[in-house]
Amino acid sequence: MSVLNAPVSHFGILPDLVGPYLPQLELPIVAFLAFECPRLPDSSFSPDFPAKSALPPNIDLTTENLRRHVITPALCDVQRLLAGGIPVAGSIVVARSEPWDSTENLRLPTSALRVWRVIMETQEVRAVWLGALVHLGPDMCTVSMRVRKLLGVLPWGGRALGSPAEPAITALTRFIDPKAWLSDEEMSQQAHLLRQSHVSALATRGGCIMEPFFWNSVLNAYRFRKGRPYCAENYMFLTRIGSGIGSGETKFLAGAMFVRRNHWVAYVINIESEKILIGDSFGGEISDEEKGAWIWWLGNHSDLQFSLGRLPITRQLNSLSCGVLAHNAIQHFVDPIGFSLLIGQDSINLARLKTFVALGDLHLSSQDAQIMPQISDIWEDHFSLAGVSVDTEPGATQLSSSPLPPSPLPPNPSPTAAKPKQATLNSFFKPLVRGSAEWTQQFKDQSARAAAAREERQETLRLQEECVAVKKREAAHLRKQASCKRKWAEEAKNDLKPPLDIKSDDPDPLDDANWAEVSRPCRGIVEEWKVLVKEPHKGGRRPTNAGILTAYPEVRNLIDTQITKMRGSGALLSLITIRGFMVGILQHFCPEVFELQTKSGRQKFRCTDSFKVPANAEQRILKLVIKRAAHADIVNETRAKKELLFLLLK
Numbered sequence: 001m002s003v004l005n006a007p008v009s010h011f012g013i014l015p016d017l018v019g020p021y022l023p024q025l026e027l028p029i030v031a032f033l034a035f036e037c038p039r040l041p042d043s044s045f046s047p048d049f050p051a052k053s054a055l056p057p058n059i060d061l062t063t064e065n066l067r068r069h070v071i072t073p074a075l076c077d078v079q080r081l082l083a084g085g086i087p088v089a090g091s092i093v094v095a096r097s098e099p100w101d102s103t104e105n106l107r108l109p110t111s112a113l114r115v116w117r118v119i120m121e122t123q124e125v126r127a128v129w130l131g132a133l134v135h136l137g138p139d140m141c142t143v144s145m146r147v148r149k150l151l152g153v154l155p156w157g158g159r160a161l162g163s164p165a166e167p168a169i170t171a172l173t174r175f176i177d178p179k180a181w182l183s184d185e186e187m188s189q190q191a192h193l194l195r196q197s198h199v200s201a202l203a204t205r206g207g208c209i210m211e212p213f214f215w216n217s218v219l220n221a222y223r224f225r226k227g228r229p230y231c232a233e234n235y236m237f238l239t240r241i242g243s244g245i246g247s248g249e250t251k252f253l254a255g256a257m258f259v260r261r262n263h264w265v266a267y268v269i270n271i272e273s274e275k276i277l278i279g280d281s282f283g284g285e286i287s288d289e290e291k292g293a294w295i296w297w298l299g300n301h302s303d304l305q306f307s308l309g310r311l312p313i314t315r316q317l318n319s320l321s322c323g324v325l326a327h328n329a330i331q332h333f334v335d336p337i338g339f340s341l342l343i344g345q346d347s348i349n350l351a352r353l354k355t356f357v358a359l360g361d362l363h364l365s366s367q368d369a370q371i372m373p374q375i376s377d378i379w380e381d382h383f384s385l386a387g388v389s390v391d392t393e394p395g396a397t398q399l400s401s402s403p404l405p406p407s408p409l410p411p412n413p414s415p416t417a418a419k420p421k422q423a424t425l426n427s428f429f430k431p432l433v434r435g436s437a438e439w440t441q442q443f444k445d446q447s448a449r450a451a452a453a454r455e456e457r458q459e460t461l462r463l464q465e466e467c468v469a470v471k472k473r474e475a476a477h478l479r480k481q482a483s484c485k486r487k488w489a490e491e492a493k494n495d496l497k498p499p500l501d502i503k504s505d506d507p508d509p510l511d512d513a514n515w516a517e518v519s520r521p522c523r524g525i526v527e528e529w530k531v532l533v534k535e536p537h538k539g540g541r542r543p544t545n546a547g548i549l550t551a552y553p554e555v556r557n558l559i560d561t562q563i564t565k566m567r568g569s570g571a572l573l574s575l576i577t578i579r580g581f582m583v584g585i586l587q588h589f590c591p592e593v594f595e596l597q598t599k600s601g602r603q604k605f606r607c608t609d610s611f612k613v614p615a616n617a618e619q620r621i622l623k624l625v626i627k628r629a630a631h632a633d634i635v636n637e638t639r640a641k642k643e644l645l646f647l648l649l650k
Contacts, residue, residue, distance in 0.1 A: 007168035008121045008157045012086075012114045014061060021063045022118055025157035029129060032156035037122050038066070044074035050094045052081065057091035057109040066115065071095055071106060078116045086113045125156065125170050132173035132180075143353045147176070150360040162362035163192040164211075169363070175356035178349045182323030184212045187256050187264065190327045193358050198334055201461055206251035207334065208241070215257040215267075222293035230300055242301030245271055246569040254333060256326045259286060266326040268311055268333050269294070274304045279311030279329040281322050303570035314342050321348050337464050365450050548593055548605055555589050 010018050010025060018024060023035045050073050059065055066072070071094035073081070081092070091107035136147065160169045167185040174180035182190075188211045195202065195209045202209065214237075221228075221235055232239040244250035253269040265286065266279035276294050278286055291308065298306055313329040316322055324342070328351065331339035342348050549556050559582055567573055586593055596605045 007159050007170070008118060008125060010118060012111055013118065014111070017061070017063060017066070017115060021066065022115070023122060023156065026155045027157075029151045029154055029156045033126065033129060037126070038072075038119055039123065040078060040116065040119055041072065041074045044077050049096070050077060050081070050092055052084075052087060052090060052110075053093045053105070053107055054090045055105075055107060057107045059094075059106055059108050061109050061112055061115070065108070066112070071108065073116065075120060078113070078120055081113055082117055086110055128170050128173055129156070132176040135177050135179070141350075143350060143357060146357045147353055147360075150357065153364065154360055160189070160359060160363050161366040162359070163189045165189055165192075172356055172359055175352045175359070178345070178352065179320055181320050182264070184258065187212050187323055187327065189359055190323075190355060191255065191330075193355070193362070194327075194331060194334065196362075197457065198461070200458055201335065201465070204465070206249060208244075208250055208253050209330070209334070210241075210253055210255035212256055212258060214241070214255060218297050219290070219293050222289075222296050225296070238297065239301075242297065245298070246301040247565050248568045254330045256323070256330070257286075257290070259290060264322040264326040266311055266313060266329040267294075268330070269298070269306075271302070271304070274306050275309040276306050277309045277311035277333075279313035279326065281313055281316035281325040283315065312341060317345070321345075324348050324351055335464075337468070365446060548596065549590075552590050552593075555585060558589070559585055 008025065010022065013022070021038065023032050023037055027035065050071075059071075073094070087110050090110055092110060092112055093105050094108050094112075095106035133151075136144065154172075155169065158169055159166045160172055165185045165188040167189075171183075171185060174182060174186055191209050191211050201207075217235070217238055221230055221238060228234055230238075241250070241253070245253075248271075251271050253267075255267060256264050257267050259265050263280075263282070265281075268277040268279075269275075270277060276291075280286075286308075295306060298304070311329055312332065314325050316325055325348070328339065328342050332341055342351055562585075563573070563578060563581065593605055
């Protein structure tokens with residue numbers, strides 16, 4: 001497995017060997033690049049040596065024994081020994097006696113394989129970081145300076161904490177190297193950052209940012225729909241997401257989908273506009289199978305008719321930036337003010353570095369991450385990132401990111417060295433003890449800074465939303481004014497002619513009429529309406545009879561909410577189904593209501609089709625009509641109303 005996906009582990013290695021011989025996992029990247037790590041030879045003298053043995057070891061696993069070249073296997077030999085796993089019992093033959101005698105062979109414990117594996121993986125990780133830092137360049141922009149600062153704090157080993165994926169921390173180099181292709185783990189990290197930074201905006205708009213595995217689940221469910229029915233028992237996650245679409249709580253879904261086995265494409269499912277927006281940086285289209293998978297999944301949860309559309313995205317000019325551009329298209333859809341579409345390769349590289357900085361800060365702010373002190377001034381003078389040059393052994397890869405002369409490093413320690421230099425370097429980065437006063441104070445300060453930054457982002461987002469709302473209201477007001485002006489101009493242009501039985505020479509008595517007085521209700525209607533309005537508010541009025549479910553407000557709210565959601569999801573409702581649903585809810589939550597009787601004891605509470613019509617039904621209907629007529633807006637009456645008023649006045 002690649003070191004980008006599997007972090008280096010010191011499990012099963014003696015603690016005494018890790019400090020002086022192997023680099024500690026919490027060592028910062030800058031110090032790790034200068035650490036004089038042991039090296040495995042490139043070639044071996046014998047293809048079958050060293051070998052595993054069933055005999056017990058006769059040499060202790062110590063630093064001095066491991067430093068001896070005679071017992072240090074080659075890189076290919078370590079890979080060959082690790083292919084069959086690390087045995088629990090037995091030993092590793094590292095030197096043979098002359099003449100041949102199996103009892104006199106030098107045998108190390110099998111735990112030496114773990115040490116050699118760590119050395120091999122450490123060399124790979126070292127090459128990965130060196131290759132990524134070559135692309136960082138000597139530019140002194142704010143983002144680059146922040147990246148250099150993180151390199152002096154972030155550990156070189158372990159996992160990148162803070163995101164659900166938690167890949168190896170070496171995978172962060174893909175955001176520094178502009179020629180690196182982003183995998184599904186990096187796309188999941190970007191989606192997590194977007195969800196974390198726009199929590200309130202997504203909650204307000206009813207949006208969800210999905211990870212790449214969501215699209216894979218939809219495609220697999222579509223391919224195996226005949227053999228495996230689509231239901232909550234088989235696809236719990238997909239049905240839970242789809243239920244939000246059916247109930248109207250989810251307004252849009254956004255994420256990245258992996259197509260054609262080598263390309264990332266952005267998608268946005270807009271429920272309100274019934275559109276599936278696809279953003280392909282190559283300008284292509286999704287296949288019929290992929291389109292059918294979306295339509296099939298959405299059809300299981302909604303009756304809406306979805307169609308394909310295009311999502312704005314930057315056109316790709318190489319074969320490695322599809323992941324960055326797809327995520328940028330999603331960011332632009334979620335927050336068009338805060339994120340603009342990337343233009344040019346420089347902006348794409350800058351976006352990669354910003355993501356690296358965000359993920360690095362997320363790792364350091366995680367409670368599980370080990371807080372490390374800042375790099376000391378002494379170490380910065382000795383090993384500065386502005387002009388770094390690493391040379392561990394002859395033939396090793398060198399890194400020089402600026403034209404400054406390289407800073408010479410001390411040579412490798414001899415096997416008999418009493419005090420290795422890396423022990424002195426490690427003292428600069430001694431980790432804080434978790435739970436100590438200094439650790440607690442640093443954690444509180446870091447939490448306070450994170451809370452302040454979070455409040456600032458929320459306040460900025462709120463102001464942006466208010467500005468957008470004000471602009472929308474102003475635009476709607478201007479559109480309404482323009483519509484009214486067009487309507488008035490059309491009415492003035494196409495003025496209706498008088499009836500045929502009225503001579504055109506006769507003056508129209510309504511032309512000079514006061515329309516405010518004509519449209520005002522008569523005094524009797526106004527007085528009666530005032531009485532009707534004020535009557536319920538008279539003091540001492542006897543309260544009306546309470547309903548049968550007045551004592552059960554939770555049951556009433558449950559019935560109203562569930563029936564409204566079923567209607568919103570497109571379910572067919574009739575009087576029979578509604579009555580059956582209500583009876584089932586009452587029998588489950590309050591079955592005692594069916595035992596309630598009237599005062600006379602003749603009849604119990606039941607759900608029936610008929611109801612008693614009150615004796616004053618006609619008077620109540622007349623009052624309701626009068627009340628609504630008094631509130632009607634009859635200022636902008638049509639020509640038919642004008643003719644009716646004219647005939648009444650005549």
